[in-house]
Amino acid sequence: MNDTWFGPTAGRRFGRGLRQSPAGALLLLTALALFTPAAIASQFERFGDLDVHYIVFNTTDLSPEMASRYDLTRAPDLGLINISGRRSQEDGTTTAVRLELEGTVTNLLGQSRPLRFTEVEDPAAIYYLETVRFTDRETLRFDVRVTDTETGRRHRLQFQKALWRQ
Numbered sequence: 001m002n003d004t005w006f007g008p009t010a011g012r013r014f015g016r017g018l019r020q021s022p023a024g025a026l027l028l029l030t031a032l033a034l035f036t037p038a039a040i041a042s043q044f045e046r047f048g049d050l051d052v053h054y055i056v057f058n059t060t061d062l063s064p065e066m067a068s069r070y071d072l073t074r075a076p077d078l079g080l081i082n083i084s085g086r087r088s089q090e091d092g093t094t095t096a097v098r099l100e101l102e103g104t105v106t107n108l109l110g111q112s113r114p115l116r117f118t119e120v121e122d123p124a125a126i127y128y129l130e131t132v133r134f135t136d137r138e139t140l141r142f143d144v145r146v147t148d149t150e151t152g153r154r155h156r157l158q159f160q161k162a163l164w165r166q
Contacts, residue, residue: 047155056161076165103144136165
């Protein structure tokens with residue numbers, strides 16, 4: 001097992017501030033969206049009326065103030081995974097969907113570890129966050145089993161992301 005990839009904060013849990021402050025969580029996730037709006041718009045899987053959106057980016061893209069405020073670690077070799085679900089309504093709007101996520105991340109050497117997402121809820125959305133260590137220019141493969149808690153339907157979300165140290 002490579003200790004660099006599975007470093008001490010690789011599976012670190014997030015601070016209580018994220019779960020206890022809906023307004024703060026909204027601010028954080030709005031800020032996250034500003035870093036890569038085109039990527040967010042295009043990275044989703046549709047499962048019937050459920051869209052599962054996902055993004056992975058380097059934690060150094062967060063400002064030091066934002067990371068400190070929400071007890072997130074910024075590091076050149078630490079990525080942040082953000083997954084959320086939205087259900088299409090008949091009137092064309094979407095609503096947040098509570099999900100259960102279970103999955104793994106695997107590097108190209110075949111080393112894998114489980115993902116343990118932290119739920120963040122705000123008035124308009126529910127997000128699931130997790131961090132993962134990586135080596136420079138590493139491609140990570142994500143395999144996430146998504147359960148829609150409203151319908152009980154299960155889906156498989158698979159994607160990969162190349163990350164660079166910053």
